[in-house]
Amino acid sequence: MIFFQPWPKLQDYLFLKKRMEKASIHFFPNENQPSREIVFVHYDPLKRANNEQWYGRFVRDKTYKLYSDDRFYNVSQDAEEKHPIADTELTKKELLLKEKFETQLNSAPPHHFKQSDEYPKKIK
Numbered sequence: 001m002i003f004f005q006p007w008p009k010l011q012d013y014l015f016l017k018k019r020m021e022k023a024s025i026h027f028f029p030n031e032n033q034p035s036r037e038i039v040f041v042h043y044d045p046l047k048r049a050n051n052e053q054w055y056g057r058f059v060r061d062k063t064y065k066l067y068s069d070d071r072f073y074n075v076s077q078d079a080e081e082k083h084p085i086a087d088t089e090l091t092k093k094e095l096l097l098k099e100k101f102e103t104q105l106n107s108a109p110p111h112h113f114k115q116s117d118e119y120p121k122k123i124k
Contacts, residue, residue, distance in 0.1 A: 037061060040104055042111065057108065059101040064094070066101035 038061045057068040063076045071084040072094075090098065 038101065038104060040108060042108065057105060057111070059104045061097075064097055064101070066098055066105065068105055072098055072101075 038059055040057070040059050042057045059066050060075070063074060065073045065075050065081070071081070072087075072090075073081045073084055074094075075081065085094070087095070087098075
């Protein structure tokens, strides 16, 4: 009888963690690595099927998220991002945070997001 274990064992996790740390890759939490207050995300997947809505840039923290097109969300209250917060509805604290996020977005190098027709055609 052959026993199949689909889940990784603890020793597999520890082996991977040890190899990544040896290579200075810190995917796992590390007490020597400072935590990030905010993160900048840039994504531009290959779009061959008119998926223009799935690209962009944003800055976020644990609670708020600002896209490069100026949509600002409280993701802890609006996880599906259906209701952007208008500037007129922002508290002073939220307005200062949005300005901080804008500074981060503006400090990134410019990027042109290609549209579907700009990608090479598939070769059959």
